[in-house]
Each structure stands twice: as C-alpha cells, then as structure tokens.
C-alpha cells in the first residue's frame with residue numbers, strides 16, 4: 001500500500017508565505033507536516049468507508065485553498081479530480097501545481113458548476129468551520145446533489161477542543177468566543193461568530209458544532225455514518241456522510 005510521506009513537498013513550488021495560512025518562521029515545515037497528516041487521514045477515510053481504492057473514484061476537494069491536502073494526494077494518487085475554492089489567488093497558484101486536476105474558482109453560494117451525481121466522494125477540510133447556519137445548510141444540500149447515490153462526503157467541523165482553543169486565544173476570545181461555554185454549545189448545538197473582515201455580510205466567520213447537533217440536523221440531508229472526534233490534526237472532527245442509494 002502506498003504510504004503518504006513528506007516527500008511530496010519536493011515535487012511542488014510551495015505557496016508564498018502570505019498564502020500559506022501561517023506566518024511563523026517554520027511555516028513551510030508546518031504546512032508540509034499538516035498536509036501530509038491530513039491527506040493520510042482523508043485517504044484512509046475514503047478507502048475505509050467506500051471500500052474502494054481512492055484511485056478508482058472521482059473526487060472533489062471542496063474549499064481546497066492552496067492545496068495543503070490536494071497536493072500530497074495528487075502526488076501519490078493523481079487525486080482529487082477537481083478542486084474548487086472561492087479564492088481566485090489560491091486557485092491561480094494551485095492550477096499549475098496539479099495540472100491533471102481541474103481547479104476552478106467557484107461562488108460563495110451554491111450551485112457548483114457540476115451535474116447531479118458527478119462525484120463518488122467529496123472531502124472538505126475546514127469549510128463548515130467558517131459557514132453560518134444558512135450557508136452550511138445550503139452547501140450540505142448541494143454536496144448531496146453532486147454525489148452519486150451511495151457516495152460519501154467527508155466534512156470537518158470544530159467542536160469542544162477547538163472551542164477551548166478559541167476561548168484562550170487572544171484574537172478569537174476578543175471576537176466573542178471568550179463567552180462561549182461548553183454548556184452553551186451543548187445546549188444550542190451550533191455557534192457562529194462573524195469575522196470582522198466580513199462584518200455586515202453575516203456569512204463568513206468561525207463556527208462550532210456539537211456532534212449531537214450534526215447527527216440530528218445533518219441527517220436531514222445525508223446519513224451521518226460516523227463522527228470521528230479530532231481526526232484532523234487532533235482539532236477538527238471528521239463527519240462521514242453517505243448519500244442514500
């Protein structure tokens with residue numbers, strides 16, 4: 001079985017610092033390490049739940065950013081087939097890095113420019129962690145639309161581990177996360193706080209999900225097969241969803 005190691009990084013021009021989502025001195029190392037670990041998790045999830053090799057499936061990375069997960073998967077498996085993001089600069093960077101994949105700039109709101117039942121699997125790392133309730137709902141319906149019957153979605157969310165981090169981080173605490181207790185998240189199931197840069201749009205910010213809320217609410221769209229706490233770098237939960245036959 002092909003093992004995903006950090007070797008992939010040598011085959012790519014890594015993104016400019018400002019595009020890497022990190023700006024500390026060892027950002028390249030962190031980007032490579034995180035990409036490697038996340039790609040391995042996504043690959044294991046896809047193969048375990050679908051029961052088929054990743055190479056046999058048509059796969060979408062929804063909200064690919066600068067390809068932290070897409071580049072390692074591409075290096076070893078020539079996957080994903082399609083990467084989309086609203087960030088045109090990120091897509092401009094990523095396109096020549098993974099030339100056999102289709103990289104597209106898409107709109108903040110559905111629909112995606114794909115036909116119904118176009119994909120066997122969709123993965124999305126750290127997107128629902130930023131969407132408000134209406135967007136989250138609209139995108140769940142859209143992901144369901146583009147999945148084949150029996151297809152899987154692997155979508156990450158933040159719950160209690162990240163909530164603790166947001167309460168203790170100065171920047172996020174000041175945005176309002178300091179007042180969000182575990183009890184509050186347990187009671188409401190979902191908390192969203194807009195980020196200042198998008199204030200007024202009400203659409204982009206930070207979201208926290210209680211796993212019980214996901215099982216209850218997301219199952220209106222697809223079967224919630226599993227929730228893997230902390231599966232993404234110990235911080236975000238992996239929600240495994242299956243579209244019915």
Ligand SMILES: C[S@@+](CC[C@H](N)C(=O)[O-])C[C@H]1O[C@@H](n2cnc3c(N)ncnc32)[C@H](O)[C@@H]1O
Pocket residue numbers: 062063064065066067068069084085086087090106107108109124125126127130
């Ligand atoms: C935290 S980054 C994660 C990027 C990538 N998945 C990773 O793990 O490295 C969130 C990404 O979601 C993208 N995004 C946010 N809303 C989106 C939407 N409605 N459709 C597509 N991409 C979106 C942002 O532009 C950004 O690149």
